[in-house]
Amino acid sequence: LNRNHGEEVEVELIPINPYEIWKQGRKGAYAMLDYALEICGPRYQGEYRALSVGPAALACDFAGILSAPVKNGKATEVDTWAGRGGFGSKLLADHGIAAIVYGGTVIDEDFRDRTVADSWFEEKYKQKLAVKDFEATTKYRFDPKFETGGTFGVNYATIGGRIIAFNYRTIFWSEEQRLDLHNRFIVNHYLKQFNEETIKTKSQHTCGEPCAAVCKKTNGEYKKDYEPYQTMGPLCGIFDQRAAEMLNKKADSSGFDAISVGGVLAWLMDCLDTGVLTPDDLGVSKKPHWNYETFDLIKDSQHNAELGCELIDAILEKRGMIDFSEGVRKWGRRVRKIKNVRILDSLVYTAHGRKGWMVPNQYWTPGALAPMAIMGKYYMHYGAEFYPPRKLGQICAERLKKELVMDNAGVCRFHRGWAEEMIPAAFDALYANGKDYLAAISVAASRINSRNAGVYWESERDIAFVQKFLERVLTVEKKDDPELVHWAQSFAQDPQETALTFWFEMRKGIDESLRDFM
Secondary structure, three states, X not given: OEEOOOOOXXXXXXXOOHHHHHOOOOOHHHHHHHHHHHHHHXXXXXXXXXXXXXXXXXXOOOEOEEEEOEEOOEEOOOOEEEOOOOHHHHHHHHOOOOEEEEEEOOOOXXXXXXXXXXXXXXXXXXXXXXXXXXXXXXXXXXXXXXXXXXXXXXXXXXXXXXXXXXXXXXXXXXXXXXXXXXXXXXXHXXXXXXXXXXXXXXXXXXXXXXXXXXXEEEEOOEEEOHHHHHHOOHHHOOOOHHHHHHHHHHHHHHOEOHHHHHHHHHHHHHHHHHOOOOHHHHOOOOOOOOOHHHOOOOHHHHXXXXXXXXXXXXXXXXXXXXXXXXXXXHHHHHHHHHHOOOHHHHOOOEEEOOOEEEOOOOOOOHHHHOOOOOOOOOOOOOOOOOOXXXXXXXXXXXHHHHHHHHHHHOOOHHHHHHHHXXXXXXXXXXXXXXXXXXXXXXXXXXXHHHOOOEEOOOOHHHHHHHHHHHHHHHHOOOOOOHHHHHHHHHHHHOHHHHHHHHHHHHHHHHHHHOOOOO
């Protein structure tokens, strides 16, 4: 797609053999990106960019879409992703498109009057835009309170006993065990490596936009974000940067949604460790090393990363029993019929409709498993506080609307510290329709929810995830809340019935808050 002045957009479809391109150069999605830029890049006069998919797009329903800023005609190593929701699978498997190059000259200039914008911010915050934005993006750049930065650094520095590892098995551990793991495996090794290699060297970049957050933390060719390096890190029994880099790069070049594939790999490793599935079942040569008592941070992390890479190849090549073309949820049901084992009980996921599923964002909180219409992004409350389920549903609904305010305006959520409030104000100042914008957002959120096909938790570990969260808040954080006591005791007495009630109470809060289509 290319606009070369004027109003016409040049469109051309170029037939390719994706399998041949995926074998070239940087392999997979990266090779496809490089090929597209090489073929089409010289045609552009203005700025341009490309997006691409990898072989995962033809092997499963959870492939992502890769993009990266372009410099001197080549993609930089600061890759960005539209990962959640399987857009890569849709793009190639359903629409036959493996890459898109887009850009050129623009007709309308963006609003760029900094003086006017500063006047808005000074009226609201008594600060200029740049100062407020610098303050709002502290976590993503560098937070002196924790002497680290980025989602990886700050999240791991502060997570403490809420650490999730070994396919969520840590939710069953004592607080002392979790804190010991966090201290020895994370703070003194995994996070320490990151701080020394990335933070101290200031290896940081933007997504391609001029931005104070410089949120893209790197170590050479490896970009370090919390959630990919969590699901393909501690969740898989990996606590060493070298091992995590190997597995993350394998998943990225293959074109997977990193969070989803990490959750799936951890689940498959869990099945191998418990023996409900064998290496032959999954087309691999080994089992994971998940013994916490004897765990070797370097050797066992490397072993588990190698197993993760084998499992990725097994998914791509459909080895053994693996065939994720219709998703892991449907595959799990098929395995149950064959082996009479409920393997889905150890997968933590939200279910949608007949086949839809989503590995949750990596925060130990009930909002991560809320029955929202769209999950996997941040259209829900992911804070660590306890709220009664109906109230939690209402808060999730409000979070959806706030996120849509930013998404629909094209503003990155890392600037939400001011963007949620100032975007409507900017619309009002520039177009005199700020209230109309908020009203349209509310209607859009309600329409999205009218197609909410959320399904009650199918996995036993989903239920345990919520129950153990409540127990921890009650016994570790010592929260004195009658509602918390009620729900914790109810789960202890009858977890199945209580989980059902908890889920539907959340759904009530969501539905009653999103009714602006009336």
